[in-house]
Amino acid sequence: MRRLLLFIPLLIAVGIGVFLFAGIGKDPTKLESARIGKPVPEFQLQDLHDPEHMLDTSVFQGQVSLLNVWAEWCPSCWDEHEYLMHLASNEGVRIVGLNYKDQRETAFSFLGRLGNPYETIIFDPRGSLGFDLGVYGAPETYVIDADGVVLYRHVGVVNERVWQEVLLPVFNQAKGNS
Amino acid sequence: MRFYPLLLAMLFVVSPLRAEVMEVYDFDTRAEEQRYQNLIAELRCPKCQNQNIADSNAPISKDMRDEVYLMMQQGASNDEIVGALVDRFGEFVQYKPPVDKRTIFLWAFPAIAVIGGLLIVAGVVMRSRKQGQQETALSPEEKARVEQMLADKDQPSER
Known part of the structure; x- marks a missing residue:
């Protein structure tokens, strides 16, 4: 009995080791999204291409979409744009853009240089919809189902790996349900 | 320099x-x-x-x-x-997470640690007290031997 008690420190050390090891490799900048399972927050914002045209949550009704938060000033947005072009033109994915805290002129020059993968672009110069969504760093990409409910949020660049492993399964499931 | x-x-x-x-x-x-x-x-x-x-x-x-x-x-x-x-x-x-099912262990941990520490300290103290009592309780033969040894020490040893 006495002998067994001597193993207690070892057990404690192993326990702490297992607990700490589980944390290694976790990306602390990836936060849970509070919006998952909830509808896209209400908004009234201009269409980037047509200031007369006001957009609201109805842009997400009827079709499964990706909502991509981007801005000309965001370096990673330049990196992921080519892949978004590929998704839109070759995979037939509907992408709605949210131009976040940007200006019309810079946004147009960005699209002029890299192309436009977005079906619709919401113009959010003050970042109000971004704030309601909980955007804390562009680029962010949301999977939104045909009822306008947020299913998933990805923070960071979308590339082949992220699309295949993370977003596509959610996207396909949403398509299956609608 | x-x-x-x-x-x-x-x-x-x-x-x-x-x-x-x-x-x-x-x-x-x-x-x-x-x-x-x-x-x-x-x-x-x-x-x-x-x-x-x-x-x-x-x-x-x-x-x-x-x-x-x-x-x-x-x-x-x-x-x-x-x-x-x-x-x-x-x-x-939130720097102060609300108390709920997921965070109860986090909130309770200081109390658990303090109580656990007190238990360990109490255990150690009690055990050493017990041992102390045992040590003072010498049998009559042992007492006699101790007195014999002390008496020997007082006398100059033969070298």
Whole structure:
């Protein structure tokens, strides 16, 4: 009995080791999204291409979409744009853009240089919809189902790996349900 | 070598870095301002983690401070303000997580650690007391032997 008690420190050390090891490799900048399972927050914002045209949550009704938060000033947005072009033109994915805290002129020059993968672009110069969504760093990409409910949020660049492993399964499931 | 004093001087010139928050808000009362300061001190910036939104000058922190101020002006309570930000950014933004099923262990841990430590200390003390009693309780033969030995020691030993 006495002998067994001597193993207690070892057990404690192993326990702490297992607990700490589980944390290694976790990306602390990836936060849970509070919006998952909830509808896209209400908004009234201009269409980037047509200031007369006001957009609201109805842009997400009827079709499964990706909502991509981007801005000309965001370096990673330049990196992921080519892949978004590929998704839109070759995979037939509907992408709605949210131009976040940007200006019309810079946004147009960005699209002029890299192309436009977005079906619709919401113009959010003050970042109000971004704030309601909980955007804390562009680029962010949301999977939104045909009822306008947020299913998933990805923070960071979308590339082949992220699309295949993370977003596509959610996207396909949403398509299956609608 | 003659640069030494200069290097030393430069060492002291390095001033502590402090993030400064630029914007100024107007409050009707001191109490309101204090409430605002408390709120922004216990909300955490989602972008620059490990900073509260009072210290952080990330744009998102500014948006969050604006929202706190705006909601205060609209007469929202502290819980409503924190709740509105948690709805957007998740539990992460709270430095003080609420007590619920997931966090109960976190909250209870200090108490568990203190009670556990007291139990260990109590155990150690009790055990040593027990041993102390046993040691003083010498049998009559042992006592006689001890006295014999002490008596021997007093006499000059034969060498």
